[in-house]
Amino acid sequence: MPRPRFEKLPPERRAHILEVAAREFGALGYEGASLNRILEKAELSKGAAYYYFDDKADLFLAVLLHCWEHLMVEDALRPEVLRADTFWEHLRALYQRQFGLLRQHPWMMGVARAVWTLPPHLRESGPMAVLIERGQALMRGLLVRGRELGVIREDVPEALLGAWVRALDSAGDQWLLEHWEQLDDAAMREHADRVVDAIRRLLTPAQPGGKS
Known part of the structure; x- marks a missing residue:
């Protein structure tokens, strides 16, 4: 699960990171998506990313939860x-x-x-x-x-x-x-x-x- 510290980011920043990731996953599928490309487009360093997420699967779960909350x-x-x-x-x-x-x-x-x-x-x-x-x-x-x-x-x-x-x-x-x-x-x-x-x-x- 995304770490609690991710929830402490401003809502706009959280939404931006998750929606950048969603576009990458949506365009290339889970296996084809590049974590490095997501981080680059979201303007998030690798160090910061692992401060919020364990790995790509954890980031994808955060994206799914974001969608769930919207629906x-x-x-x-x-x-x-x-x-x-x-x-x-x-x-x-x-x-x-x-x-x-x-x-x-x-x-x-x-x-x-x-x-x-x-x-x-x-x-x-x-x-x-x-x-x-x-x-x-x-x-x-x-x-x-x-x-x-x-x-x-x-x-x-x-x-x-x-x-x-x-x-x-x-x-x-x-x-x-x-x-x-x-x-x-x-x-x-x-x-x-x-x-x-x-x-x-x-x-x-x-x-x-x-x-x-």
Whole structure:
């Protein structure tokens, strides 16, 4: 994890370092990114860098946390804000807000692309695995709350529902990563609608007559 002394830097300086790093990771992937090039562009000496971060992986984790804070997913998915009559519209608004932030801050899209290039040992263990698990825990909480509200089907095991949602979400993200430079605001909103509609159709309990 980034060392506490990094948090003592002025917010503008922290944001500059992290966004320079995000652009490098986004352009070249995790393995291709050069720590020396990041430090040069961020006007940060090696000595200062190791005062704040252990290594490149630690810097990448700081970038991921920076993105996470921008997206504020956890605040938006608190169980008390989710109601049966607004469940899907709330999720739609969340996706649209996140995609809007990606349009405003293209460096975050680069970070999302870089996550797919992480070596397995960074994805499956250590602090980055913990952050990924936080995202999966949010999704599990969403499924539990949806079932409590009666808007998510109960005829399929929760673990399988989670796997289905992750697969849909991953496919949507991959498509977005490949096409986002050609998408305007309206097309980004349309893509958010498309992803949420697919999830809703998959998870909504069947109605009488077998329709969902």
